[in-house]
Every structure is written in structure tokens, then in C-alpha cells.
Amino acid sequence: MDYSNYQKTFLSAILSGDRNSGSAIIAELSDRGWSVEDIYEKIIRDSLYKVGDLWESGQISVSSEHLASAIVESILNEQYSRIISQIKINKTVVAASVENEIHQIGLKMVADIFEMSGFNVHYLGANNPLEDLINFIDTVKPNILAVSVSINYHIKSLELLIEEIRKKYPDLIIIAGGQGLKDQYREFTIKYPNVMYLQDLYALEDFLGKTQIS
Numbered sequence: 001m002d003y004s005n006y007q008k009t010f011l012s013a014i015l016s017g018d019r020n021s022g023s024a025i026i027a028e029l030s031d032r033g034w035s036v037e038d039i040y041e042k043i044i045r046d047s048l049y050k051v052g053d054l055w056e057s058g059q060i061s062v063s064s065e066h067l068a069s070a071i072v073e074s075i076l077n078e079q080y081s082r083i084i085s086q087i088k089i090n091k092t093v094v095a096a097s098v099e100n101e102i103h104q105i106g107l108k109m110v111a112d113i114f115e116m117s118g119f120n121v122h123y124l125g126a127n128n129p130l131e132d133l134i135n136f137i138d139t140v141k142p143n144i145l146a147v148s149v150s151i152n153y154h155i156k157s158l159e160l161l162i163e164e165i166r167k168k169y170p171d172l173i174i175i176a177g178g179q180g181l182k183d184q185y186r187e188f189t190i191k192y193p194n195v196m197y198l199q200d201l202y203a204l205e206d207f208l209g210k211t212q213i214s
């Protein structure tokens with residue numbers, strides 16, 4: 001099977017609620033030596049983007065969308081033994097979606113890339129109230145804060161987050177990503193030059209390979 005057949009088979013598995021087949025496809029690709037990044041981007045992310053298109057055009061119900069995303073989350077959790085790194089680099093990342101943002105799957109993938117790179121990862125998932133997030137940062141003192149925004153109108157929450165965190169932690173590396181930023185990221189990075197927008201897992205890997213994190 002080529003890439004697009006794997007992707008289509010995976011999509012039909014998650015839409016029909018067939019968790020075992022979805023999981024088996026990912027296990028097969030893993031056994032064939034596909035990288036975690038390729039599996040996440042080319043099979044799982046692309047399938048979820050198609051789920052979004054099908055939902056937007058009324059071809060599938062909200063229930064099917066929920067089912068597909070729940071299966072994907074369980075499959076991502078299954079990858080733990082593959083992504084856990086034996087070598088720790090003594091650096092910490094906090095990964096959080098902004099306040100009111102209930103999408104968290106892209107962020108989970110991001111957290112997994114950090115885990116593979118040896119970070120201590122605190123994956124907080126969706127909808128993090130700003131005050132609680134700041135308290136959490138006070139406690140774990142991360143080297144990097146990774147934030148995700150899927151919905152355009154949540155950019156305001158991200159701006160507030162950056163402004164508040166900058167007051168307390170002027171040097172904390174903040175990386176941001178997600179579809180909510182895709183169109184506006186240039187304006188955004190001009191406005192907040194000390195915040196990095198990274199488009200996907202390949203860009204993140206590149207960033208981690210090139211950046212000296214203190």
C-alpha cells in the first residue's frame with residue numbers, strides 16, 4: 001500500500017469506530033520504519049483534516065467527528081512506549097492549548113516530539129485558564145512554553161497569555177502553533193517578535209535540533 005491508501009484506510013477506520021484497525025495500521029507503519037513525525041503528519045493529521053472537511057460539508061455528523069477524534073487520542077496514547085526517551089536532557093516544556101480552546105490533538109503530537117527529544121513534558125491539553133497556567137509555570141519553571149490555537153478567534157487569548165507571561169518571565173521561550181494562527185502568523189510574529197510560530201512537527205524538530213535551550 002502507498003501513503004494515500006494507508007491514509008484512506010486509516011480515515012475509514014476512525015470514522016467507522018474501528019479502533020483496532022486504526023491501531024493496527026499505525027503499528028504496521030511503525031514496524032515498517034516510518035518515523036513518528038511521518039505517521040503523525042501524513043496519516044493521522046491528514047485524516048483528521050479530512051474529517052474536518054467532511055464535517056464542514058455536512059457529510060458526517062458531529063458524533064462521527066467526536067468518535068474519530070476520541071479514537072485518535074487513544075491511538076496516540078498507545079504510542080507512548082515508542083516515543084518515551086531513555087535519555088533525558090534536564091529541560092522542561094509545558095504544552096497547553098489556550099483558554100477556551102478545546103482542540104488538543106495537535107498539541108499532544110507536539111508534546112510527543114518533545115518527549116522523544118528528552119524533555120520533561122507537562123502536557124496540559126485543552127482549555128487552560130490563564131491564571132492557572134501562570135501558577136503552573138511558577139511551579140515547574142519550564143524552559144519552553146508550547147501553546148496551541150486551533151480557532152482563529154482564540155488568538156486574543158494567546159495575545160493575553162503572551163502579555164501576562166512576558167511580565168513575569170521576559171526570557172521564557174514561547175512557541176506557538178495551530179491552525180488558528182496559520183493566516184495571521186506573520187502579523188503576529190511582527191507584533192510579538194520573541195514568540196516563535198512553528199507550522200508543524202517537522203518545523204519543531206528542526207527548531208529543537210538548531211536551538212540552544214538554556
Ligand code: B12
Binds near residue numbers: 044049053101177
Ligand atoms: C477533532 C476536531 C474537533 C474536536 C476536538 C477534539 C480534541 N480532543 O481535540 C471537537 C469535536 C471537540 C471539536 C470542536 C470544535 N471545532 Co473542531 N475540529 C476537529 C478537527 C476535525 C480535527 C482537529 C485536529 O485534531 N486536527 C489534527 C491536528 C494534528 O492538526 P492541528 O491541530 O492543525 O495540529 C498540527 C499543526 O497545526 C501543529 N500545531 C498545532 N498546535 C501546535 C502548537 C505548537 C507549539 C506547534 C509547534 C505546532 C502546533 O502541529 C500539528 C501537527 O502538524 C478539525 C479539522 C482540521 N482541519 O483540523 C476541526 C476544526 C479545527 N474545528 C473547527 C471548529 C469550528 C470547531 C468548533 C467551533 C465547532 C462547533 N461549532 O462546535 C468546536 C470548538 C469549540 C472550542 N471552544 O474550541 C474548525 C476551526 C476553524 C477555524 N480555524 O477557526 C475546524 C478546522 C473544522 C472546519 N473545517 O471548519 N473539533
